[in-house]
Structure formats: C-alpha cells, structure tokens
Amino acid sequence: MEKVISRKKRKSVADRIFVVCNTIFMILFVAITLYPVINTLAISFNDGTDALRGGIYLWPRKFTLKNYITVLQKDSLVTGAIISVLRTVIGTVLALVANAILAFIVSRKEFIFKKQLSLFWVITMYVNGGLIPTFILYKAMGLTNSFWVYVIPGMISAFNMLVIRTYMNGIPDSLEESAQLDGAGYTTIFVKIISPLCKPVYATVALFVAVYQWNSWFDAMLYNRMSDNLTTLQYELMKLLSSVTNQGTSAEAMKNSEGNVTPTSVRAAATIVTMLPIICIYPFLQRYFVTGLTLGGVKE
Amino acid sequence: MAIKKDNSKKAKASSINLATLKRQRSLLIWGGIITIYGFIFYYLPLFGWLTAFQNYKPKDGIFHSQFIGLEKFKMLFSDESFIRVIRNTLAMGVLNLVATFVMAIVFAILLNEIKNKAGKKVTQTISYLPHFLSWIIVTGILHDMLSGTGIINEVLVNLHIISQPINFFAHEGYFWPIVAFANVWKETGWNAIIYLSAITAIDPSLYEAAAIDGAGRWGKIKYVTLPGIKSTIIILLLMNVGNVLNAGFEIQYLLGNGLIQKVSQTIDIYVLKWGISQGDYSLGTAAGIFKSAVSIILILIANQIAKRNGEERLF
Numbered sequence A: 001m002e003k004v005i006s007r008k009k010r011k012s013v014a015d016r017i018f019v020v021c022n023t024i025f026m027i028l029f030v031a032i033t034l035y036p037v038i039n040t041l042a043i044s045f046n047d048g049t050d051a052l053r054g055g056i057y058l059w060p061r062k063f064t065l066k067n068y069i070t071v072l073q074k075d076s077l078v079t080g081a082i083i084s085v086l087r088t089v090i091g092t093v094l095a096l097v098a099n100a101i102l103a104f105i106v107s108r109k110e111f112i113f114k115k116q117l118s119l120f121w122v123i124t125m126y127v128n129g130g131l132i133p134t135f136i137l138y139k140a141m142g143l144t145n146s147f148w149v150y151v152i153p154g155m156i157s158a159f160n161m162l163v164i165r166t167y168m169n170g171i172p173d174s175l176e177e178s179a180q181l182d183g184a185g186y187t188t189i190f191v192k193i194i195s196p197l198c199k200p201v202y203a204t205v206a207l208f209v210a211v212y213q214w215n216s217w218f219d220a221m222l223y224n225r226m227s228d229n230l231t232t233l234q235y236e237l238m239k240l241l242s243s244v245t246n247q248g249t250s251a252e253a254m255k256n257s258e259g260n261v262t263p264t265s266v267r268a269a270a271t272i273v274t275m276l277p278i279i280c281i282y283p284f285l286q287r288y289f290v291t292g293l294t295l296g297g298v299k300e
Numbered sequence B: 001m002a003i004k005k006d007n008s009k010k011a012k013a014s015s016i017n018l019a020t021l022k023r024q025r026s027l028l029i030w031g032g033i034i035t036i037y038g039f040i041f042y043y044l045p046l047f048g049w050l051t052a053f054q055n056y057k058p059k060d061g062i063f064h065s066q067f068i069g070l071e072k073f074k075m076l077f078s079d080e081s082f083i084r085v086i087r088n089t090l091a092m093g094v095l096n097l098v099a100t101f102v103m104a105i106v107f108a109i110l111l112n113e114i115k116n117k118a119g120k121k122v123t124q125t126i127s128y129l130p131h132f133l134s135w136i137i138v139t140g141i142l143h144d145m146l147s148g149t150g151i152i153n154e155v156l157v158n159l160h161i162i163s164q165p166i167n168f169f170a171h172e173g174y175f176w177p178i179v180a181f182a183n184v185w186k187e188t189g190w191n192a193i194i195y196l197s198a199i200t201a202i203d204p205s206l207y208e209a210a211a212i213d214g215a216g217r218w219g220k221i222k223y224v225t226l227p228g229i230k231s232t233i234i235i236l237l238l239m240n241v242g243n244v245l246n247a248g249f250e251i252q253y254l255l256g257n258g259l260i261q262k263v264s265q266t267i268d269i270y271v272l273k274w275g276i277s278q279g280d281y282s283l284g285t286a287a288g289i290f291k292s293a294v295s296i297i298l299i300l301i302a303n304q305i306a307k308r309n310g311e312e313r314l315f
Helices: A002-044 A066-073 A075-106 A114-126 A131-140 A158-169 A173-181 A186-197 A199-215 A218-223 A233-247 A250-256 A263-296 B018-023 B025-053 B071-078 B080-113 B117-132 B135-146 B151-158 B172-200 B204-212 B217-228 B230-241 B250-255 B258-264 B267-277 B281-308
Strands: none
Touching (some): A002 B080, A002 B172, A075 A199, A114 A158, A131 A218, A131 B025, A131 B267, A233 B135, A263 B117, A263 B172, B018 B025, B071 B281, B080 B230, B117 B172, B135 B172, B204 B217, B217 B230
C-alpha cells in the first residue's frame, strides 16, 4: 500500500515538473512570436533619430506620429496600397468563382471527363514550366506591365480546387437528385443548392487566396517593375527594406533623414500598416483555415 | 483524420453518347473553357523547355532560334557557382524541412498537454500570426532583431557571451541557421494545425488504457500520441520532400548580400540572375529544368520508400 502511494506521489511530482516546464515553453514561444511585432510597433511610434540610439523594446520612448504621416504622404506607398487592395479583392473573387466552378464540375459523379479533368489539374501541382518560360509567355501575351498579371495567371490552383472538391463530395447526393427531378439544370444546382452549402469552404479558400495576394511582391518586381502606377504595398516595403540595409551606418542614415524621420522608423510604420489588415482579420477566421488545411490533406 | 479514401468513385461516370453529351452540355462548356485556361497557363510554359536546347534569342523566338543540343547543360555543370547553388539549395531545404517538421510536431504535442482551455486557445491563435506575414515583413524584422543594436546582440553582450556585437549578416556561418530559424518562427504554429487535429482524432480510451498500464505523461506521448499521428507525419513528409528545392527563394533573395552570397544563393536565384538579369534565357531554363527533374525524382523515391515499408503513399 505504502509503495503504491509513494509511486503515485513521485508521479505527481514528475507531472508537476512537466506542467511547469511546458508552461514556461509556451510562454517563451508566445514571447518570441510577439516580441518582434510589438517592437516594430514601438519603433513606428518613436521619434526616428531617437530610435537610432537603440534601447527601444516594448514601448516608444519619444512618442510621435510623424512616421505614419510620412508613410501616408508617400505617393508610391499610397499607390501601392490601392493596387494591393484591388488585386486582393479582384483576385480573390476571380479565384473563388473559377475554383468553385471547376470543383463543381469534377465532383459531378456522372460527368464523362471527370477523371481526365482531375488528373489534368493534379499534374500541375508537380510539374511546371519554371520562371523563364513563364516570363517569356507572359511577355508574349502582353501580360507584363499590366494589372492582370496579378490576378489571371494564378486564378485556378489545383490545391484550392481539391479542397473545395473534397467538401462538395461530402454533400449528400439526395439534395441535388430531388432538384434534378424538379427539372433544375447544372447551373441552378451549382448556384442555388451546392454553393450555399459550401460557404465554409469558400471562406477558407478566399482566405488562402486573399493572404497570397496581399503578401505577393515578386510578380510586381518581375513583371511590372517599369510601371510605377502598378506597384504594390509589399514591393514598396521591399524597396524600403533594401534602402535601409544599404544605408549601413547610422550616421549616413541620419544624413538622409528628413527632420526626425529615418528610413528605419518609416519602414516600421509601413510594416505596421501592411500587417494591420491581416492581424485584424485572421483570428476570426481560424475555424475556416483549420477546416481548409485538414481537407487539403486528403489523398488524391 | 483528413487522410481518408475518396468513396465517391463508386458511382460510375456515364457512358459517352449523344444524350449524355446533351445533358452535360453546360459541364462540357465550362470544363472546356477551364481546360483551355489550364493549358495556356500551366502546360504552355512546358514547351518553353525547348529554349534550354537552343541558343534562344528573343527576336528569333522559340521557333527560329538556333538548336544547340545539350550545350547549355554542359555550361551549367561546368560552372562552379552552379554546383555551389545546388549545395546551398539542398542544404537549406533539408535543414528547413527537418527543423520546421520537428518543431511543429513537438509544439503540437506539448500544446495538446496544456489543460487550461483559454491559455491553449490564445497560444494557438498567436502561433498562427507569423504565417500570415509576408517574407518582406519577416526579413525586415530579422534585420532589426539581428542588427548591431538589435535585441539579440544586446542580450548576448549583457550576458557576457560575446564582448562585441556580431554582424550576423556578414559571416557565412550564420546564414543557414538564420534561414532555418526564420522558417521555424514563421511556420511552426501553422504546420502544427494538422497534427493537432490528428491528435484530437485519437481514441481517448487508448489513453485510459495506457494510464491503467501505468504510463505517465511521457509514456502516453510515446506509446499513444506519436503512433496515433504517425500516418499524418509520413504523408506530410512525403508531400514536403518534393518541395525541398522550392524552399529557397524569397528569404534568401531578401536576406542575402554580397558578403555571404557563396552560401546564400539558391537555384531559383541563379535562374533569376542568369535568366532575367543577364538575359541568358536558355541557361536559366536549363537550370529550371534541372530543378524540376530533381524534385520529381525526390517525390518518386520518397513514395517508393513509403510503399516498401507498407506506409501511406501519395499515389
């Protein structure tokens, strides 16, 4: 009897040590995740020249709004923000409609080319032409120096299509069968019966596409470098980053700074502006992307 | 769990006849439009692979450029810097894969052990955050943290581990670990999602049985949780092995600089540098083909290994 009790006690001590260590690990994890973001926030509200001295951690030392005012006065950043919003909205709508239509078609069990069409798209997940052939093609198609290069090429993606298809496959057949008996065509079934049931998975795919669109910068650099009116927020942020990196010494940075604003502090403000929409939205969409990821793990 | 068989295939597709075609008219039209789209944007670039075997000149186009066979590939493999970028891509790809994989599994298991519901929820929500930030933002943050006056140097100096701040971006030895750390920071929470949902799917009675057999926390993790998510781990590993070479562009491009380019440049950067900046489209395409070929071989090998061991496979 005593032996059992002492074993239990030992176990509970080990248990407690585990709980303490685990809690410390999680707190460290959260701190490492959040600190850089909070630090950037503090620098963005701090006087630029003052920030060069270092020593700003969680709170600004010399509070100012000048960094944000500078950001809002930069034409390139404002243009970039407008284009980024446009490409996110238009790109998401187009991608959602296209992927949903394709998923609907390949989830029709009676469709005669169901297998072939699925395979056609699954192959694209593993084989692609690569950067240079794609570049040559877009140039030949007149997609370079145009807004459409942001939203047309990546419109349908096999991964997003498969996520929606898996969800559609889970919808009971009886619903559409009864509609078919009432004489409904495929368009009606897609718009009136399947799509309303697919709202959760549509939200998931919309989130994936929207984040991708908002965060893209490489296409702006590669295809639209010459068109200043087609720049995006992320690309402008990248230019700010390289200007800061190339500045090197702080003395040089101070020389280039206007008033109390330095490239570093302006970049911090621009970074916050760029991440703000995402930070505000994603916590409320957790349910959706968890669903999407688990559906995406489905084996073809 | 997510990885389940598609049962819908039981239903037979209709046989081809005029009545079926007529009934499925709208599916055929939309399917046709989408296939044309897919052909243009996903399959047409594959014809561009021909340029790797040509001395491609934009003014001659793909149909009139001079055919030179494997010459560009020979050039590629006699270029010392190309051998180096292969090494860099593979090294960083494997390092990132192992680091992010292990961390995601560890994080998922440990988070699952947290009994405080609110704490668990908040931690998980915060853990997703970096995934949604662009690499531009992440590399900007890294620059701040690792700069001479950044927090890392400050902590190291104050702890007397180093006497002078280190310029992390000027030494070749730091680059690969920094890239691996950045990937872990960005993706751990996100990658853990799928393991967490796999853990939730484990039958609770298995834990009770383990407890009766005298298993403690570690015992339960070792004998119930890990075997329970084994098939998920293998499927994800398979899916990621083919992507090892794809993991090497944005962060290396944004963080690399002249001082460390020997270790920072990857195949994708090489393609960009030679193909776009220097205008040697053929050489860039050849390097791209090499990358695709290696990726496909890696997927097939991984799939074969899984098959031999009787595990889940991709195809």
